[in-house]
Amino acid sequence: MRIARSESIATHALLVLASVVAVFPLASIVVSSLQGVTGSSSGLSFTAYSTAWTQGRFGSALLSSALVSVTVVVVTVVLAALAGYALATMRVPGGKVIVALLLVGLVLPYEVTVLPLYEMLTGWHLIDTYGALILPQIALSVPLGVLWMRSFFASVPVELLEAARIDGTSRLQSLRLVVLPIAGPAITTLSTVLFLFTWNEFLLALILVPDNPSVQTVPLALSFFSGAARSSDPAVTAAAAVLVALPVLLAYVFLQRRLISGLTEGAVK
């Protein structure tokens, strides 16, 4: 039975409306950032961007964010591949307990770890260094990473591993030579998701690198900048927010399919 054409049009109209609502806030700051700083001539102007860039130290913040995110993703993926491989293909002593702990770790609010983390990292003289951002975020990414890689390795046909073992490869060799070459898509999606989470992390940065602008990441830099500039020019604040959103938006254009499937289907699993 066919559905009336009018219903199809109405539903598409609803979808368009929902999409407009989704982009409107971002579009509105792009517009106000281009209106130029107060007092300057009307028309398109990029003065707000140059002001924000120099005043907000966003160049250094972008570098910090990139460094922290790449390190966290690379280390987590290596740790997750090893642990996930073992949990999926071997009889790990205490494996059930490990998986249960990791599942709890998936939904854990960071708030419960931040205070002891702060004291611990102060004791290690790591507060206000890259280490304070990188080490805890690796640990907080471990649950998602390990469970993700475990469910991928569990989907690898047993015959493949059996065949490798008959050919005389050790377990580590079959991870490196047999399983990892076909894990490309799973690892890329995991990396994309972890990168996004790390790039956007705010609370940990606020607490663990409060006083050293040279290691602060972009969300923190934007928060301080917009907080301090709250009374000053809205165009500059808007420009700063667009600068911070831009790298993620560009990456999203190319990786959206992978990212959406990673954040939704991965969760349903």
Add this chain to the structure above:
Amino acid sequence: MSTAAPTTGRDTAASAPASTNRTGGRRRRPSPLTYLSSLHWTSLLYVAPALAFFGVFVLYPIGISVWYSFYDYDGLTVGTPVGWGNYTAVFTDSQLRAALLHSLVLLFFYAALPVCVGLLLAGAMSRIRVYGLTVFRAVLFLPQILSSVVVAVAWRNLLAEDGPANAVLRAVGLGRFATSWLGDFDTALPSIGVIGSWVEYGLCMVLFLSGIVAIDRSTYEAARLDGAGPVREFFAITLPALRPQISIALILTITFALRNFDLIWNTTRGGPGTTTTVPSLYVYQDAFQNRMLGRASALAIVLTVVILLVVVVVQLALREREGPRRRFTGPRTPARKVHSS
């Protein structure tokens, strides 16, 4: 993620008896000794690095938080044990109770509203062929990928005294309602709620869409042949089939609503007055500004326990019933006999 790790090898051995018959029989009912020797002790080497990070930077801090939560401790002098005092404070202190109440209000905006809007739209979309689905999906998902600080700046701009929201109100002659939305005692909390709804509704829709794509189209055809209308179709087919997606949408939105530090910190910091305070804000302030480390820890533990409980309850309430996946059940299902024939 339903099968636990150590059983995976056993399951596959049982399902592929030809290749692993020799060990399969022994594994089925192992004595304690053979069980221990059948474990791969070297596998711990693979798990150890990940577990070391998780243990040192997650589990150990949680343990410390639990310990602190039973002390009156300012971080400098020696703490005094207070038993469950900090926990009773969490539920009796009027400020903290107000914060919990705010969280409940936000739950409506962050979880209930987006899930309902998402379901409505997904139900409408299940009935038609959607053109440009990939583009719609990407655009609707956009709020999810933005840093919460960017979201906060954008919405502060949107809801400002002279911002676009008030401009629209004035343009349509409702200028008397124009206000500083995030700065007004009456509108601040609902305004933050609206921001949360905006962040989450796209996620819900995209989740539900992925579930709808998996529904067998012939089910809908059959229901329509049996004369089911759009409403009946929604409740008989779409809603039951989306159970796993609804479950995950609720878990994601509720945990986001209960944590919710970033957005509030970057919009109102709990103000004006204490009208938009939430527990996670007090965790931060008590720990790093008021030096009430014991109370901050107790509050963080309560928050964690509540989140874990919610996750368990949602999963139990919405877990899939026995039987084949994606087959709707219930006596009122109109398409059932057609479907099974």
